[in-house]
Amino acid sequence: MTKLLASVTGPEEAELAISGGADIIDLKDPAAGALGAVPPAVLAATIAAVAGRRPVSAVAGDLPMQPDLVMRAVRERRAADFVKIGLFPASREERLAVIGALAVLSREIRLVAVFFADGDPDFDLLAPLAEAGFHGAMIDTMGKAGGGLLSKLAFPALSRFVDAARANGLVTGLAGSLEAPDVPRLLVLSPDYLGFRGALTNGARGDALDADKVRRIAALVAGSGRPVEGAGPDGAAAPAGQPVHDRIFVRDFVLDIEIGAYGHERGRRQKVRFSVDALIDRIDPRNDDIAAVYSYDLVIDAIRHLAERGHTDLVETLAVDLAATVLSDQRVFEVGVRVEKLELGPGSVGIEIIRRRQAAGG
Numbered sequence: 001m002t003k004l005l006a007s008v009t010g011p012e013e014a015e016l017a018i019s020g021g022a023d024i025i026d027l028k029d030p031a032a033g034a035l036g037a038v039p040p041a042v043l044a045a046t047i048a049a050v051a052g053r054r055p056v057s058a059v060a061g062d063l064p065m066q067p068d069l070v071m072r073a074v075r076e077r078r079a080a081d082f083v084k085i086g087l088f089p090a091s092r093e094e095r096l097a098v099i100g101a102l103a104v105l106s107r108e109i110r111l112v113a114v115f116f117a118d119g120d121p122d123f124d125l126l127a128p129l130a131e132a133g134f135h136g137a138m139i140d141t142m143g144k145a146g147g148g149l150l151s152k153l154a155f156p157a158l159s160r161f162v163d164a165a166r167a168n169g170l171v172t173g174l175a176g177s178l179e180a181p182d183v184p185r186l187l188v189l190s191p192d193y194l195g196f197r198g199a200l201t202n203g204a205r206g207d208a209l210d211a212d213k214v215r216r217i218a219a220l221v222a223g224s225g226r227p228v229e230g231a232g233p234d235g236a237a238a239p240a241g242q243p244v245h246d247r248i249f250v251r252d253f254v255l256d257i258e259i260g261a262y263g264h265e266r267g268r269r270q271k272v273r274f275s276v277d278a279l280i281d282r283i284d285p286r287n288d289d290i291a292a293v294y295s296y297d298l299v300i301d302a303i304r305h306l307a308e309r310g311h312t313d314l315v316e317t318l319a320v321d322l323a324a325t326v327l328s329d330q331r332v333f334e335v336g337v338r339v340e341k342l343e344l345g346p347g348s349v350g351i352e353i354i355r356r357r358q359a360a361g362g
């Protein structure tokens, strides 16, 4: 299950984060950069205040890729349960030198490497990180303006990161100006944790933490916040004679995809148009919560994911796989998928399928 990592500035905010439901207390000075470090004394005070109720992580700081500097910063924070080290922009050799030097500390300190979506992330470093004994790897953003993680790294790339990190035995985390609507989308990837700072305050990243904001994000990460009390299993009860389901749709979504059974269709991409209609539980007007709805974002992410998985011979396969992904969300009752190839003639050719959730036990 995905956990909530909350970045805090010290003992007081740690207390708020714990009361709001955070699973990991991550010490950071937001005013000092993406991975701005707090002094070791603040780390010690926070560890004492948290008193083992939650794991505490500390960041090493926004440091250049110089082994001596990074080693010193990590050693100073060895009291933390995890120390996060940013893989800031540098040559591969420079980053490898830092990773190699840290191997000696990985026996006594759980190290987590932080890639930056907007800082030349090199996922080929996941294997060297695992060899050096790192405990985990996460992605964050260096810049905190101009959009969050999903605007800086596409969903398929994030999916590849989570899969590759896991294949290397690393714990995985995603962060970077994440907002509430990002949570259900990223939960699809089942990262070990999602990290937040900005969304846990009442304003900017540097403002004070707000326990209610933590609570809301914690509920989303836990996958709760679905129908409100008394709404019944299908959301708001439908008045007699009215439909019990609503429909969300994505229409005419065109992507370039490697598809086709003919030889001339291999090794190239062609335009494919997707339209999806999903019947979902009737929307409950009392529950204005992103967690309560099955969002079209989830459909779009699923389409993009399919488009990046490599060559597929048949549109039928794409349609069936997309329908299965959409239906795998318990909030979807029935799905219609239309997949059309657009470059085989003056019109379009393709397939349209409808799939319905099997009744429980059926």
Ligand SMILES: O=C[C@H](O)COP(=O)(O)O
Binding pocket: 005, 007, 026, 028, 140, 141, 144, 175, 176, 177, 178, 195, 196, 197, 198, 199, 205
């Ligand atoms: O480790 C998580 C970060 O502190 C995320 O901060 P942010 O949500 O403000 O980008």
